[in-house]
């Protein structure tokens with residue numbers, strides 16, 4: 001169990017105090033309405049934020065919010081359109097049925113408070129939490145305000161959101177994960193060392209010292225434990241000292257001691273002036289006692305919203321008194337949210353589930369609880385959320401202007417690029433420099449070298465075949481590698497972009513630049529081996545030009561792969577489309593078929609392999625070069641049918657076409673990512 005002195009022991013950490021005072025000096029005070037922190041919370045007896053702020057700066061940044069947020073939500077409702085039945089011939093014409101996920105949920109959470117959302121599985125807790133974090137797609141009706149203002153990018157930067165699934169890079173260690181988060185999220189006024197120091201403080205705070213050098217791990221290899229992963233996710237959000245912290249099931253799957261420790265940390269964070277909201281499945285009574293407020297949902301409808309220690313009194317007042325064996329208020333609340341009353345439990349528990357009418361009975365209990373909430377709790381809550389003399393609260397999707405005049409990004413573009421590049425290189429080094437990939441390329445290059453061993457112009461058909469093989473192999477390979485880039489990183493990109501961690505452009509350039517070294521090294525090794533083994537023109541200039549053309553082709557093909565991945569965001573669909581595309585490029589490239597009918601011959605103009613092949617043939621053979629085309633007869637290489645049909649003049653156009661594709665595909669990938677972003 002977490003000792004009660006836990007919070008104070010951390011705040012006395014000298015390093016914390018040092019960094020805290022530095023950060024306090026550099027932080028920006030924003031949109032803190034005069035009345036927001038003066039609200040006295042009826043559920044907490046701690047000092048209020050303005051009192052805490054007048055205290056000398058001796059708290060760690062982890063325990064002192066500088067920009068308190070009062071979150072109010074009123075009548076929040078949300079519906080989703082369900083998918084129509086597949087296979088039905090008229091499915092697209094049928095109106096899609098809608099499901100109400102949230103129905104008129106209200107509440108208020110002030111700085112210093114920890115609110116827990118309780119309810120059975122599927123009752124709408126995650127949906128409500130996501131709506132409060134401003135991350136729910138679609139229209140949310142009702143009003144959600146942060147210090148009286150609607151959600152804005154300024155609020156986004158003050159909000160920490162920990163999702164149920166921990167989205168973390170598997171190959172980074174705990175320390176690296178938190179350090180990169182600190183470098184990206186803490187303001188550039190702090191030095192690099194101070195940011196790293198801050199990450200170390202969070203590690204101490206969350207008790208992660210023992211595993212700080214362990215990798216996070218993933219589905220294919222073991223890393224830190226589930227509880228440690230969860231704490232790393234929480235740590236990433238704690239780093240930015242969020243004023244509003246929302247967590248989805250932070251204790252699920254954890255033992256009771258670890259769960260207790262996490263909730264104690266959350267309570268400590270709340271007591272530092274933050275507004276903390278968490279969903280929780282089945283809290284023990286020990287955990288329940290740490291909550292200041294609870295919202296209880298039953299099938300999307302609220303049955304309680306208010307102080308955690310007032311639940312027994314409230315439900316008692318409407319006729320639901322917990323039984324004599326009652327120990328945990330959370331069990332009592334969950335039973336009620338499921339339509340199971342304590343008296344029913346005692347008397348009829350045994351046969352309850354076998355009764356035919358149990359479903360109707362449950363539904364009627366739930367309806368009565370929702371009506372009681374509307375009659376007894378909602379009016380007072382409404383007055384608390386919206387004092388009668390205040391301006392009407394606008395709709396969550398309403399039009400109060402965003403007050404986001406502050407600098408949108410905490411770090412510069414260049415800083416973001418550098419950190420993301422370093423992080424990407426570290427995370428993907430196993431993949432990029434994998435022995436398997438090197439083995440694959442080396443094997444194919446040596447095998448090709450042996451197959452084309454010292455070919456010469458007397459076997460012109462074979463030599464041209466080798467050049468075509470270059471263009472196709474180095475079209476396929478980078479294309480299929482690049483397809484995975486964005487779909488694989490999508491959850492991370494959504495998570496980090498939703499918290500406004502970095503610009504899309506810095507991520508995009510870092511991601512593509514990070515892959516370049518290996519993408520260029522492998523074709524260089526391949527070309528060097530195969531070119532000289534295959535007996536192509538023994539000229540350093542021709543070899544260098546051949547290599548440059550192949551690298552150019554690699555970049556174009558990689559761009560197409562990135563674009564397909566970014567547009568479809570689905571590896572299966574993207575690989576299918578890529579294989580069809582490359583098959584078309586293979587056929588129209590000019591090697592297999594030399595007399596393509598005119599109505600379909602245009603396809604070759606969209607094939608980068610075609611331009612690459614033409615350039616390779618063009619630099620390999622000069623106009624005066626001849627080959628033996630019969631016994632004792634020589635012909636000009638450029639008159640060889642396959643080459644003549646290909647046409648190796650106007651090399652500049654081929655280079656231009658590749659350059660346009662190089663820029664075009666990458667631009668397309670960027671635009672697709674931007675349009676597909678979560679907000």
Ligand SMILES: Nc1ncnc2c1ncn2[C@@H]1O[C@H](COP(=O)(O)OP(=O)(O)OP(=O)(O)O)[C@@H](O)[C@H]1O
Nearest residue numbers: 080082099101119120121122123124125126127128
């Ligand atoms: N986009 C969606 N499409 C269809 N159904 C949805 C969608 N979003 C939410 N739902 C449904 O809304 C209900 C509430 O979902 P939500 O995830 O908020 O519940 P929850 O209380 O967090 O559940 P759990 O505790 O099991 O995580 C569920 O029945 C879910 O299936």
